[in-house]
Amino acid sequence: MSKKLKQMLAAYGLVLPSFLTVMLVVAWPILTAIKTSFTDPDTGGFTFDNYKYFFETPRELTNILFTLGIVFLTVALAIVLAYLLALYLRFVKSKVSRLIGNLYLLPRFVPSMVAVYAMITVVRDSGLLNRISQLFGGDFKPGMMYHASGLVTMNMWFNIPFAALMITAGLGAIPDSMIESARDVGASKLRVLRSMILPLSMKDVVIAATFVFMSNVGSFTTPYLMGGNYPKMLGIVLFDQFNKYLRYERAAAMSFIIFLICSVSAGVYIYTNLREKEWEK
Template structure:
């Protein structure tokens, strides 16, 4: 009897070992990709950010980015553009998603088929068209007159416009999927109970779509704070977004340590946003458990 039990235990152990090896084999390609494309570059950037020109450990690069007036202006400019772009994009996308979800009009149906088109337009081409449209001698200037044309290209207003235009389709798609997941019976029951549109939004629609809004905000922040193409082509020369400033320190001034310090700083900002998102999800998971 003991021999049969031992054989059965041995069979179970072998089976568990095979399953464990299979799991490791399935996870390993993703882990290696993450290691090569994310973990190694981040570790290298952190190491280089603490080295001076003689490759000796030093805080010179961080002292530079937090004391140099131009870099401080770049940080301020980046945060302002990122936060304003996020607020505008999230607000417009939420309103558009609500309209598309609850409206049955022909206009809503047409917009629902067309709003994601910017996702399929290459960024450089879209920016080139944007510049030709809004520059001083562009199409808008010819229509309304050069004297009436506000400064858009090589100005923060133009960067905000192109950021919103790029990110509305994806953000709207996320929020619309959350709104479509809300049971119609909940909305209809609230209406039958006499709930106004404002109460319906505050007590039902917003709480049920809050998690998706947080996901959209996280993606928006991380995508905008390190953006390069649009700020490089549309934004002013000074102050600059941190992505452009980092590229210039690396390729123009050959200051690898300073550019690595800027990269680490942007990574920390994204990590804070990621932590807020993960912490909120963990709190919601604990609530669901209890």
């Protein structure tokens, strides 16, 4: 046996335990769920009915469109606000920016259940905002509970710090000397932002957007506590099919639908990383 072959076998031997673990705890459940999603609960045969139910039933189709709308709006707002925050933390040198830089990640350490309940006490119609308005003779009712606006607002709490962390790291890799050189030759701040900072940080923006997208498609805690009875986000639809209606085949189909939606974002992430050299150029 040649030395090269021995080295190759040794390398595969070291990788094999991790590979088998991944296959056991990740790949096998996914394959089992896919098989279940194509199973007729009455006959045990092959069927597409579990998928047709979600795309042909108006109520379930509305749930899918509602979820995508919430997710895309969350991604857009979170990335824009996170980018502005990251720009401020990266290029503004002041006591306030340093203080914000030390505090903006705190929401990531608050348990999701605690954060959602805290938001509920503020935004519900009898919450803190309403009570403050009553002190001035008003009766302000935000109407954010059981509404899309409440879901998006709560999503901002979780996603802006995470996205800002990733984008700030990307902005930190831009040399100050490059920006100073552009300013020395007469480039305006807007020109520097448009022609230098934004292109150099776009990769990190795309990656942050993919993670925000995937984390919200199947979210459960926020829509369960703040969402309405209709329409529902897909995480709640999956929960209902599995626990309330005991339709395990439909639950498996919904799991695979969520997986397919997330795989689009995952494909963008992989493509972005494969073009790392082009981004650097």
